[in-house]
Amino acid sequence: MLSFLLDDANFWFSCALGIVIALFILEMAGMFFGVSLLGLVDDQAALDADTDTSSGFTEFGSWLALDRLPLLVWLVLLLTTFGSAGLTFNFLSLTLLDTYFARWLITLLAVIAGLFFTARFGSFIARLLPKQESSATTADELVGTVGHITVGVARQNSPAEGKFIDAHGQPHYLLVEPFEPYEQFSQGEKILLIQKRDYRWLASRYSDL
The missing domain is CATH 2.40.50.140 (Nucleic acid-binding proteins)
Known part of the structure; x- marks a missing residue:
């Protein structure tokens, strides 16, 4: 299993999941020291954004639930779905065909699958979160x-x-x-x-x- 995860064909997918694990460790360490990485990243992104109303979320961003989830939660969700999809595709191709598909093809499929499942899971998670006002706070x-x-x-x-x-x-x-x-x-x-x-x-x- 370790050799599969460290294979060159799985580099970006393993990196994505590695970042998720690193963020989890940082969040746990931050809580120990009295700092919430989740809250800080989300508020920093909201307060530092210097955009006008015409450059708000696009329909695509809204479809991805980017406007309904804390930024760090959304990022973790995207990295998890992208990494999991890529590893799954490569595992299936290696199991069924005894070889990997072209790296660009697997990466493209993983991106599409990652965005799709991020949108689906993101919408579900957003419904579980407390409703908030849509107005941004400067x-x-x-x-x-x-x-x-x-x-x-x-x-x-x-x-x-x-x-x-x-x-x-x-x-x-x-x-x-x-x-x-x-x-x-x-x-x-x-x-x-x-x-x-x-x-x-x-x-x-x-x-x-």
Whole structure:
């Protein structure tokens, strides 16, 4: 089995599944350190996108469920279906014909199958997820939003993960650190977003009083 997976004919398919495994390991490690890779990638993609309404999702992207799933979930689904389809096609050709089909043909079939099953499984998974508003949230709109530290302790140059709810009721998991030097936020503390800087946010302590 290992020799089959490492065969040159299966290089791209094994790589796709390897990336999925690596993302899973990173997500588990991130949760241990108080960072959700799933939330961060999805929010970063949404907040960093500088597109106007005319360049929104195409019908093809909508058919692929790209507008209904978190970006990382969709990517994992695509890589999994592409890799699995390619390995399946090569296994069948090797079993039935004792040889591999042309690499370009198998890759093309795997891409088509990957897109098809991503669309089907993606639509099914999207129906299981909580409904969200279709309006995108920009970084400017999150300024002034109140949230709390979910895991870890936030210090300057050592951000922790915080959870925030935007005006549309959508949750955002962001890396935050104190705006003031020598200040720190512990798990559960309420904080106020002040400014986005690179991959993280600067925040101040929030008081209900």
